[in-house]
Amino acid sequence: MAGPLDDVVVIDLTRALAGPHCAMMLGDMGARVIKVENPGGGDESRGWGPPFVGPDDEPVSTYFLSCNRNKESVTLDLKTDDGRETLARLVTHADVLLENFRPGVLDRLGFSVERLHELNPGLVLLSISGFGHDGPQGGRAGYDQIAQGEGGLMSLTGADPEHPQRVGVPIGDLLAGMYGAYGVVSALHERNRTGKGRVVRTSLLASIVGVHAFQGTRYTVAGEVGAAGGNHHPSICPYGLFTCADGMIQLACGSEGLWVKLAEGFGLDPFAPGFATNRERVGNRELVIETLNAAFADLPHATLMERLAELGIPAGEVRTLDRVYDWDQTRSQGLVIDVEHPVLGQIEIPGPPIRFDDNTFAGGRSEHLHPPRLGEHNERVRAWLDEKDAQ
DSSP: OOOTTTTOEEEEOOOSSHHHHHHHHHHHTTOEEEEEEOTTTOSGGGGOOSOEESOTTSOEEHHHHHTOOSOEEEEOOTTSHHHHHHHHHHHHTOSEEEEOOOTTHHHHTTOOHHHHHHHOTTOEEEEEESSOSSSTTTTOOOOHHHHHHHTTTGGGSSSSTTSOOOOSSOHHHHHHHHHHHHHHHHHHHHHHHHSOOOEEEEEHHHHHHTTOTHHHHHHHTTOOOOOOOTTBOSSSSSEEEEEETTEEEEEEOOSHHHHHHHHHHTTOOTTSTTTSSHHHHHHTHHHHHHHHHHHHTTSOHHHHHHHHHHHTOOEEOOOOHHHHHTOHHHHHTTOEEEEEETTTEEEEEEOOSOBOTTOSSBTTOSSOOOOOOTTTTHHHHHHHHHHHHHO
């Protein structure tokens, strides 16, 4: 079954995570993604670990496995004539080029935007940087945790303002990849009308600022500076993590109706002074939390979850990752897929988060490709280029 992007060829010059995640998203939707790597070791994430798995003479990074499904790997040394010539051939026959070099590097290699569009006027170019391609700090190197701090995300995350905390995954990289894929697909749609490609740019900084959501307008409109507040929502109450007899649960009262159901279901007065409206409850958050924790104190986790379900209160557990990946609901959504790896054999890896209504497969393709070995597809891709050049 062909995916919605099965007629799109993507040349992926990126490495680490933001660009590879973007390329993987396009590959999940059926695009042919050709990952260009340095023959001296390839994508840096091939060496990121532990954990490594597989034989001692060819260890495989699980980090690399996480962001490189549905790609082919070719090795090119772009400092050599052959490498640059082969890249030019790839560009000529591609629809999209992804790069996350520091600003100016691609120009110095002889592939400026002007040169790329001379080779292929319809090429869509995605450029991902750390802090933007211009501006007073446009040349800064970008790494996820630095961007999380500079973009304000760490100031909003953690137990309190004195203990800023990074998000537990490289969220700036991942968001930049997602925004990049969104920009690429938009530019491809525009190309259907104009016949011309364009440059799409995003950055780790832009991606983090782009998801500030209500915390952004809280400052830009109301002048309030948000700060870390632990596991409770700053604008909705009760909404967060609560304790019970043998563990923790999360619940979310996103409306006054839900609050009334919750309070009455546990013998509380929903209209008591300081509790009657969301605004009052936010102002008395600590008292609300204390009151609910006391109401839950004698109830085992399973009993409490059943009671909340009966009342129609949105609630959930805090799962460790093993329980997430072993959960039948996760697997029912195609979020774990099987691939046959040339070194590791059959393995399970996380799957695409999008499904289409005309198939039961995860993503836009009926069969997923394993994350490739370095240079695994050198001969296949060069043979394809020879065929394209001869047409």
